Structures are given as structure tokens and as C-alpha cells.
Amino acid sequence: MTEMVTAQESPAPLVQVERLCKTYGGERSLLGAAKPQLRAVNDVSFAVMPGETLGLVGESGSGKSTTGRVLLQLEAPTSGDILFKGSNITGLSKHLLRPYRRDMQIIFQDPYASLNPRMTVGDFVSEPLIVHGVCPNRSERQDKVAALFRKVGLDPAFMKRYPHEFSGGQRQRVNIARAIALNPAFIVADEPITALDVSIQAQIVNLFQDLQDELGLAYLFIAHDLSMIRFLCHRVAVMLRGRIVEIGPCEAIFENPQHAYTRALLSAIPIPDPDLESKRHPIAFDVNANLPPQSAVLEPVGDGHFVLRG
């Protein structure tokens, strides 16, 4: 199945996950009763090409954030493999994982909670440079941080300020500056614009696009705003209760959705146009009555387009 999903033309995938599972609970308590088991991520396989944006959508509890966290080994997978540039990095020790950490970064939803309120934003951005021993020279490091600030559209004069002095959009720019400080190849962006004001979302989305063009970044873009996903992503994977039910090129997913859940999800997006909106009819989908059986497999339905059937 992995071969199918990654069977895109030419270049080798940057990141691959194969049959990834993450299960919570299930352990036996002292009295012998087993806690209920939750398969947060259930047999998930996909690949991200260099310079590609893969969108991961699904509702809360679908396992999309957990997938991102397990992929970065912020949590250990229950089973399955994670490959970076072809080498298996699953379960590596902290020490052995360290060189890979530079290449794989994450940006979170809440731009304030992810900043350290007692650290100037300049120090915050330079921290990974210190940790990884890049630019040991202090003034060189300052220059590097100033360049990062300019790159994300912040005035380097802000480096001495604290997070509370910034708006949400500016804070997210600070987080992005830190994430790109070590020249990563891959960034997991977990709902990075959800908490931002509407007039700021476009700014940050454009910044993501610009950085991709400039630095050749690949993104795993986790979101529930499907219209933004459509704009931003090359390919999209739809998750339902821990499983990928459909994955394919962005336009194929939006123009020709095959799974009933994908159709329901797409039909539920409100359209900011009163004329179109009055004609929109959401399709109902009962998740509990339509849970894919464990034996279901992703079958090809088009070029690079797969749907879970079983």
C-alpha cells in the first residue's frame, strides 16, 4: 500500500510514514481491568515530497494532530515506521535523533502559548541556534536572527521585545522565524492560522508560500479550514477516526471526492457568498454507522488518488 501512495513520479520522498499506529489506553490496572483502547492513529501511511505541501484534514479527534506529533517523534508510535530521506528514524535515542531534529520542525496553533513569555523574542528565535551549536559567535548569531526576522516580515528592532507586546499574527511570525532558524527541510504546521484574525490569516498563509518558494520547504499542513487547504496544498489526506479514508491531489479531492465522508466534509463548508450559500445542501454522514472496517484498504481511483474501501 505504501508503494501505491508514494508511487508518484521521480524524486524520493522527504518524509514517509508506513503503517503508523498510535494507541492510547489498553494497559491493565492493578485490579486487572483493561482501560478502553483508543486507536488515535490507525495504520496510516503517506509520503511528503521535497517542497510539497500535504494537507491533513479531519474533525477533532480524527488523529490528525497526533499523526503530526508522532511523525516528529514528540510521541513514540505504537507501531509503524517513520523514514526521513530514506533512513528509518523510528525509536532513535534522543542523541541519535538530534541531527534529524534540525531538519524537522513544528509550528503550533496558539502563537502565544508556544512562546516563552519571559524570553525576548530575539532570544527565543536564537535558542535553537545555540542548542544545535550553529553560529557560536554571538554577533554572528544576532545578525542571523535579524535576517530571520526580516525574512518573516518582522522589524529586527523588535528582537528585544517580549511576546505580550505583539499581536497574534506577529507572534506567529516569531514562531515561524524560530522554526526556520535551522534551515529545516520539513515543517509540521498544526492549525497554524486557526487562532488568527481573518485579516491576518492571508498574511501568514502567504508567508508560508513565500518560504516554501525560497527555501524549498515541505509542509504537513494540519487544518480543519478546507478552503485554506485547497488554496495551499498540493495533495490532501482526509482522516476519519484515526484512518486516512482518502488521499490524492488537491483538485482531485475537491472536484471529485470519492469517500462519503470527504463528500460530507466538503459539503459542510460555508461559502462566503450568499447566492451560492443558499444553494448549498450539506450531506449528512453518520460516523458511527460508517466506521471503516479494520480490513479496509486504500484503493487507487485515479492518478495518485486513493480511497479507503472494504
Next chain:
Amino acid sequence: MKPLLEVRNLTVEFNTASATVHAVNDVSYTLAEGETLGIVGESGSGKSVHALSMVGLIAMPPGRVVRGEVLFNGRNLLALSQRELFDLRGKEIGFIFQDPMTSLNPVLTIERQIAEPLRRHLGLSASQARKRVVELLELVGIPDAERRAGQYPHEFSGGMRQRVMIAIGVSCNPKLLIADEATTALDVTVQAQILELVRDLKKKIGTTVIWITHDMGVVAGLADTVQVMYGGRIMERGPVRAVFNDPRSAYTWGLLKSLPHGSQRGVKRLYQIPGNPPDMTREPVGDPFAPRNRFATERCFRETPPLVDAADSVSGHKVAAWYDLRQELAKLEAASHD
């Protein structure tokens, strides 16, 4: 139609030790009976605070209604005592808040929580209230209502809890229902069901609704009238089609233009409104959007534009702007052809 709600010159500020936040600045509008008003705006636009302050739900101090009147069925709400407001809230004006988990009491059954306003406001007996609770849960589409009524909030999913909140909001058949980001925390599929439910309730019981959100799509599908707020002011308001199809405020225009829409193959960048949201601790001078507005004139920075009828548009379409957006857009269009 006769107005149910008239807001006149509502101005609200918050005084803290270090600064004064000018949250709502001179907001005036009327809402007709049976109308659905969608209020859109970003954080700090004053959209939530203005609604909460109308019914005494902001902490005072630090909050303070500086001036204004809010006439609800002819009564000035701002002149009512806490006691009178207490009787009014939940009975004549129902609320649905954003977060159903924090708005429900985790140690009381759903039945207790829905029954409370019924017993207090409508004086129903325990058995009458119980019957009505089950009816309400059925009304908002909760299956197996009889059994579910006896359960606790944690036994409900997010969507189901929001349905419970709506049941509480409409329990006393309020004349006005105010929903503040009521579907923001929900998944889109659940949101679609809740919006369907609200449309249904409007048909069945004719409730007047104020729906506060940042989601232009939700407003497009639900509202009769849309009101766009920014920096504590109304920038534009009018029938939903007029505002969406023929916006006259540069802020409304920018917001709509910055949204991704449908297939945009080959488009690499979204239109972006430059700058950051306004600092609400500054004394409001001029048009609050002026610093981010490419069409701003010198006057926009000095003088606050009044909300007036938009030229050559439908009745009720109003805009607060010194510049003429249609003219500016025509110029832009001409320049792009040169």
C-alpha cells in the same frame, strides 16, 4: 416591521490601571422582529462586548458603559437593575456562548440545567419542566432525549453539548437569541447541523437572532442583515447580498477578497490586508481602519466617518467611509489595464 431592539450610541470602555480600552465606540442600529443579524468582526472589534454589555454581562468595573441607550421592546436595558436584568436574561433574551464545556456545569445533569430557567422564569412545576426538557432536547435533535436528559455534560460530545446550549438558549422562547461564536469550536459537519437547526427554529418559533462570528461563510448562509465591525465601530451594514456583492467599506472588501475561494489553480498568493489590528487603548480618532486602508484619505485619519446610506444601493445598506470605494476600485481596475 417594528423594531425589537434599538441600540443608540452605545459606547463601552474598560479601565485598567495602565490603560483604557475603547471597546465599543458609538454603535447604533435597529433590529426588526424576526430578523437575523450577522455581526462579523475580528477579536477586538467590539462585536462580543457590545452584545454582552447590552444585558449587563460585562464585569463593571473594569467595564463601563460610557453612554448610549439599548431599547428592547421600548425598555432601556441599560437603566435596568441587576435584578430586572436577571429576570430578563434567559427569558426574553437567550444566549448561546462559544464554549459549551465551560458554560455547562459539569456536576449537574443536563435536565437540571435546562430546567432551571424553566422553573425560575416560567414557574413550571418539576414534572412540567421535565416534560419540557425532553421536548427541547428533541427540538434540537438529540436522539433518545428521555434518557439523555439524566446524563452529565461529559457524556455528550462537543456538538451535542452545543445543542444543549441552544436548548437552554431557546428554552423560554426568548424574543431575541444572541449567539456568540456559537459554532466556532465545532467541526464543520457539526456546524452545518447546528446552522440547519437554527434556521429551523427560526421558522418554527420566529426568534429574532443576533449571530456573532468571524466566519463570513456562516453569515452568508444565515443572516438577513450583516453588520461588519472593526475597532469598536460599525464599518458597514446592510442586506446580506448587498454587502457581500457590492461592499462599500474597504475593510469588508479586503476581508472578502482575502478569503480563498474555490479553485484558484495557479494563484500563488492571497490578497492580504496589510498591517495589524488596531491598538484599542488608543483614543479613537478618525476611521479605525485608515492605517491599513490603501484607499484612505487624509480626512480618514482626522475625522470619524458617520454611518450613512450607501449611494445607489438598496435601502438599509450603510457605510462609514470618507472615500468612495467604487471609485477607488474603478481606478484600480483602469490602472491594471494600462
